[in-house]
Structure formats: C-alpha cells, structure tokens
Amino acid sequence: MNFPNFLTLLRILCIPALVITLLLSFPYQTWFAFGLWCLATFTDTLDGYLARRQQKVTILGQLLDPIADKMLILSALICLVELGRVPAWMAVIIIGREFAITGLRAIASSQGLHIKASWLGKAKMILETITIALIILGREILGSFYILATIGLWAVVLVSIISALEYGWRYLPRLSGQT
Numbered sequence: 496m497n498f499p500n501f502l503t504l505l506r507i508l509c510i511p512a513l514v515i516t517l518l519l520s521f522p523y524q525t526w527f528a529f530g531l532w533c534l535a536t537f538t539d540t541l542d543g544y545l546a547r548r549q550q551k552v553t554i555l556g557q558l559l560d561p562i563a564d565k566m567l568i569l570s571a572l573i574c575l576v577e578l579g580r581v582p583a584w585m586a587v588i589i590i591g592r593e594f595a596i597t598g599l600r601a602i603a604s605s606q607g608l609h610i611k612a613s614w615l616g617k618a619k620m621i622l623e624t625i626t627i628a629l630i631i632l633g634r635e636i637l638g639s640f641y642i643l644a645t646i647g648l649w650a651v652v653l654v655s656i657i658s659a660l661e662y663g664w665r666y667l668p669r670l671s672g673q674t
Contacts, residue, residue, distance in 0.1 A: 499546035500556045502538040506563045509535040510570050517574040517631070529631050535567055536624045564620070565593050571627050580630050585652050589623070592655040596662055602670055610666055615658040623651050 496504075509531050516528040542560065546552045569590055575581040600610045612620075626647030634641040 497546075497549075497551045497553065497556075499542040499549070499551050500553060500559065502542035502545070503556060503559045503563050506535045506538040506542070506567060507559070509538075510563075510566055513567075514570050514574055517571070518577065525631065525633060525636060529628065532571065532628055532631055536628075539564060539567070539624075561597070565597065568623060568627070569593065571631075575627070575630055580633065581648065585648060588652050589655050592659045595659055599662055599666060599670075603666060606670060608666070608669060610662070613658065613661060613665075615654065615661055619651065619654040619658050622647060622654060626651050 513528060513531045513535065516524060516531055539560075542556070546556055572581060572586045572589060576583050576586045596616070603610045626644060629637065629641070629644035629647060632644075637644065
C-alpha cells in the first residue's frame with residue numbers, strides 16, 4: 496500500500512473517532528472534534544496531491560478516496576443535525592446531492608464516460624469543509640463570528656443545488672443518448 500492510500504485509510508479511521516467525539520460530552524470535546532476534522536480534511540488534500548505528484552494514483556485510491564470523502568461529510572452532517580447545529584432539511588439537500596452525483600458517476604462509468612469533478616464541485620467541497628469546521632467550533636468559541644458558519648451553510652446548500660443541476664445539465668443528455 497502506498498502512502499497516499501494510507502492517508503485515505505487514515506481519513507476513514509478518523510470518522511468513527513469524529514462521530515464519538517462530536518456526540519459525547521467531555522472536557523475539550525469541541526477542540527478534539529475540531530482537531531479530528533482538520534486532520535481528516537488535511538489528509539484529503541494531501542493524499543490526492545501526493546498521488547498525482549508522485550504518480551502513485553491507484554485503482555484502490557480512486558475507489559476509496561471519494562468513498563472516504565462522502566463518509567466523512569455525511570457522518571459530520573448527521574452528527575451536527577443530531578446536535579441541533581444543522582437543520583435536517585439542509586443536510587438532506589447536501590447529502591441528496593452527494594448520492595445523486597455518485598449515482599450519475601456510476602451510470603456514466605458503466606457507459607464508459609468518466610465524470611471529473613467540476614470547479615463548482617471542488618468549490619462546494621472547500622466551502623463545506625470550512626463551514627463544518629466553523630459549525631464544530633460553535634457559538635461558544637466563535638461568538639459573533641458564528642454568523643460565518645450560518646452564511647457558509649446557506650452557501651453550501653446553494654452551491655450543492657447549483658452544482659447538481661450543472662452536472663445533470665452537462666451529463667444527462669450524454670447518458671440518455673441526446674448529445
């Protein structure tokens with residue numbers, strides 16, 4: 496196993512620890528959760544960078560990386576809904592978009608079409624990562640700056656909808672034979 500794939504597995508292993516840390520109450524819980532979130536999201540950036548730079552892109556990495564990304568985001572969102580920090584309807588839109596795009600990619604792949612992440616999809620991921628970090632820190636730590644988390648969450652929902660529509664507009668005609 497190469498180092499980029501190891502980092503992806505490390506990200507997957509961070510997920511149960513993040514869930515436990517988010518849902519249990521103990522001293523410095525918020526800071527532990529924030530640290531785990533930062534570690535996990537940093538490995539996401541680093542594994543892809545190293546795999547491309549060192550020419551160590553593998554089939555295993557191509558399979559595990561998007562799964563790890565989605566598991567991390569979905570787990571965090573579900574926990575934050577449980578904690579009352581994210582409205583369920585917003586999480587449903589964000590999670591629904593993830594499933595829709597994953598399904599679209601699977602169908603496209605079965606027809607020999609590779610769907611790369613769009614700049615809008617990448618922007619959504621960056622915005623999502625920062626917003627979830629701010630939500631984890633919460634009002635207690637951020638004070639009046641927590642408004643940035645609220646604005647970020649609305650932006651993530653909006654970008655999720657727009658990017659889902661963009662993927663659909665771009666790829667559904669190709670998949671239905673209407674190019």
